[in-house]
Amino acid sequence: MxxxxxxxxxxxxxxxxxxxxxxxxxxxxxxxxxxxxxxxxxxxxxxxxxxxxxxxxxxxxxxxxxxxxxxxxxxxxxxxxxxxxxxxxxxxxxxxxxxxxxxxxxxxxxxxxxxxxxxxxxxxxxxxxxxxxxxxxxxxxxxxxxxxxxxxxxxxxxxxxxxxxxxxxxxxPTVLVQPVHFHEKPLPSDVAVVRVPPDVAESVYRNIFSGSEFFPKDIDRLLSNKLNLGTLMALPKKLLPNWNPNSGELPASFAILSVWDTKEVYRLQVKGVSSLTHAACLGTRVIDAMAPWLKIPSVPNIFKNFGFYFMYGLHMEGKDGPKLMKSLCKWVHNIARDDADCRLVVAEVGQNDPVREAVPRWKKFSWDExxxxxxxxxxxxxxxxxxxxxxxxxxxxxxxxx
The missing domain is CATH 3.40.630.30 (Gcn5-related N-acetyltransferase (GNAT))
Structure with a gap:
């Protein structure tokens, strides 16, 4: 990676x-x-x-x-x-x-x-x-x-x-990088996001990733690690009342991912850019802070030591899958926004994985190969x-x- x-x-x-x-x-x-x-x-x-x-x-x-x-x-x-x-x-x-x-x-x-x-x-x-x-x-x-x-x-x-x-x-695989902006990203009103307990997340992951490559047999150890911030599932609100997380059955349409905090292991910093680039990035943050309703795509301060959140275990099913995955990514962005030390949200997925097109990214920060x-x-x-x-x-x- x-x-x-x-x-x-x-x-x-x-x-x-x-x-x-x-x-x-x-x-x-x-x-x-x-x-x-x-x-x-x-x-x-x-x-x-x-x-x-x-x-x-x-x-x-x-x-x-x-x-x-x-x-x-x-x-x-x-x-x-x-x-x-x-x-x-x-x-x-x-x-x-x-x-x-x-x-x-x-x-x-x-x-x-x-x-x-x-x-x-x-x-x-x-x-x-x-x-x-x-x-x-x-x-x-x-x-x-x-x-x-x-x-x-x-x-x-x-x-x-x-x-x-x-x-x-x-x-x-493709690496998808999304900067953490000043403003919060709104979620669709018809989408529910729920936290999934580790034991339920383990069962879901073993079910949906059993035929994939590189899925770890000790997924339970991974989900219980202190760096794991939790597993999130998005589903249409209309399906929420009839879904029992402990039943072992999955909703007809859903998206799921887990979040990993990298800050305690290592940190990143961008070096080698010009003073003009520094000034331009600072300008986007100033404008975004002054007028958040404009939703200026501000660039966080990535020129000083920072951490990032990593999204893994991304999967979606059903006709609403792409919309639900985008909602989960927005949710993670908003969590990262509340962490002043987190400047990026990152995911890495297979070239042909359907979730690739649903995960927000900035092309200038991401790479395809x-x-x-x-x-x-x-x-x-x-x-x-x-x-x-x-x-x-x-x-x-x-x-x-x-």
Missing amino acids: PFSKIAAENDVASSAEKPPVVVREYEQVRDKAAVEELERRCEVGQPGKPSLVTDLMGDPIARVRNFVSHIMLVAEYNDGREIVGVIRGCIKTVTSGKSCSQSPIYVKLAYILGLRVSSTHRRLGIATKLVQELEEWCKKNGAEYAYMATECSNQASLNLFTQKCNYVKFRN DVWCIKRFGQVNQDWCKSPTSSSSIIFVDPRDL
Whole structure:
């Protein structure tokens, strides 16, 4: 995913003898300060061009700690006197589609993220060594596949994984970004939005996503996480009196999603824009605050450290589905509006997922093609890597992967 963009350079080593590099597991007391400094120095972006910079919050391993099986590795250079690389990984059990009997197929999947190598120590084989060591840990812990995500423009990372580490391009989900405006978005008067308890949400999600890809088997753990702000369902008000959430039956027409708060894990900041762009964005906020009834599409202050809400588990059914999904997105926007530290609402969905057209977005902030690459470990009954894109239009994006 773009917010965990892998910052790797072409990792071809020179013909000279490589200096010693040791890869070992991260130790918080010993390594925290050095890793934080490395990540700060590895901010992604090109000079003179706008870039989205990630600032990790708290312990650097926090991004994978929400998984039961996780690890973080560091690369030491020059006899251990300097940490020059870092990588994270986790293992989870997810769906890879449906079998012929229509029951879900589960696989043990590793996710690789947060690869960083110091800019002064690239082209020494460090990134490749980090990936290989992490893959060995994944195999020892039973992973059948590993995957990573990056932007389609991040050619250095794609070259590293596809050319040197034998990953294949697999899926291309769409990232949809909506700025949080000053004004509240009104909801249709004939739409009801209700909060769904975690146990009911789990049942609904297992029902509607059983045939999708990447749906986590531990959805109950995800929904009970402290970063999960809750699950919302929208349905026509006329159907509300006759719907019992505990019955196990779904309304004829509905939309559902859950909301994840990213602020405690990492934060974002846009850098590299001109003074004129700064002034123009500030002007939209001033006008919007002075005349909210005009509904000026103001740009929040994304040039200072900020957080965002991530919408996941998006699904809609029935003839009113698109309208209900748009209503849910408005509801989430209004919740984010009350959080002064939240500047964006983000979702990531499959290219062919029907909800894609119902989710509000700004084209200038969104992008159509995130790149997910995958690799198979050993022999499995069915090679997921070779399954066609059309095999499942629905991709469940786990917010813990951000």
